[in-house]
Amino acid sequence: QSALTQPASVSGSPGQSITISCTGTSSDVGGYKYVSWYQQHPGKAPKLIIYDVSEWPSGVSNRFSGSKSGNTASLTISGLQAEDEADYYCCSYAGSSTFVFGGGTKVTVL
Amino acid sequence: QVQLQESGPGLVKPSETLSLTCVVSGYSISRGYYWGWMRQPPGKGLDWIGSIYHGGTTSYNPSLKSRVTISVDTSKNQISLNLSSVTAADTAVYYCARLGSGSTNFDYWGQGTLVTVSS
Numbered sequence: 001q002s003a004l005t006q007p008a009s010v011s012g013s014p015g016q017s018i019t020i021s022c023t024g025t026s027s028d029v030g031g032y033k034y035v036s037w038y039q040q041h042p043g044k045a046p047k048l049i050i051y052d053v054s055e056w057p058s059g060v061s062n063r064f065s066g067s068k069s070g071n072t073a074s075l076t077i078s079g080l081q082a083e084d085e086a087d088y089y090c091c092s093y094a095g096s097s098t099f100v101f102g103g104g105t106k107v108t109v110l
Numbered sequence: 111q112v113q114l115q116e117s118g119p120g121l122v123k124p125s126e127t128l129s130l131t132c133v134v135s136g137y138s139i140s141r142g143y144y145w146g147w148m149r150q151p152p153g154k155g156l157d158w159i160g161s162i163y164h165g166g167t168t169s170y171n172p173s174l175k176s177r178v179t180i181s182v183d184t185s186k187n188q189i190s191l192n193l194s195s196v197t198a199a200d201t202a203v204y205y206c207a208r209l210g211s212g213s214t215n216f217d218y219w220g221q222g223t224l225v226t227v228s229s
Contacts, residue, residue, distance in 0.1 A: 001171065003155065036214065038156075045219040045221050047219070048216060051210065051214060051215035052211075052212065052214055052215070096169065097161060097213075098158070099161075101157060101158060102155070104155040
C-alpha cells in the first residue's frame with residue numbers, strides 16, 4: 001500500500017484556477033469512485049472538501065471541484081483566493097476497508 | 111454537531127506502548143458509523159492507521175498492523191488507539207475522525223494530539 005502521488009507544490013494568482021493531481025493504481029484510485037480531498041491550514045486539522053471523487057460536503061464552496069480519469073484523480077480550485085493557501089491531501093479507498101493518502105500538495109497564492 | 115477530542119501522553123519512551131483515546135460528543139457511537147485514526151509526522155503528510163466500526167470490526171494499515179490495536183467503548187462514547195514498540199519514527203500528531211457518508215471519507219476530525227517518542 002504505497003502513498004498516492006501528488007505534486008509537492010502548486011501556485012497561482014488570485015482569481016486563477018489551479019489543478020492538483022493525485023495518482024494511484026488500479027487497486028485504489030482507479031478501482032473505486034471513493035477519492036476524497038482534504039484542506040489543511042497550518043496547525044489545524046484536515047477539513048473534508050470533496051468526497052466520492054466529485055461530491056461536496058455541506059457548506060463547502062463550489063469553487064472546489066473533483067474529477068477522476070483512470071488511476072489519476074484531480075482537484076481544481078477555481079477563482080483562487082488568499083484563504084485557499086493551504087496543504088491539500090487526496091485519499092482513496094483501497095479495498096478491504098483500508099485507505100491510502102497522498103503525500104500532500106502545498107498551494108501558494110501569489 | 112459532532113466533535114472529537116483526542117487525549118493521551120505527549121511523551122512516550124522508545125519500545126513502550128503509545129495509548130490514546132478519542133472522546134466523541136454530539137453523536138452516539140453505538141448508532142453506527144466507522145471511526146478512524148490517522149497520524150501526521152512533523153512536516154510530513156497524513157497516514158491512515160486504522161478504522162473501527164461500533165460493533166468492533168477493525169481494519170488496519172498493513173505497515174502498522176502488527177503493532178496496532180483500535181478498540182471502541184460505547185459506554186464511554188470513545189475509541190482508543192494502542193501502538194506498541196514505538197520508535198522515534200512514530201512521533202506525530204495523531205488524529206481521530208469519523209468516516210462519513212458511505213464510509214468512504216473522513217468528515218469530522220479531532221484537533222489532533224502531538225505524541226513525541228523520546229527517552
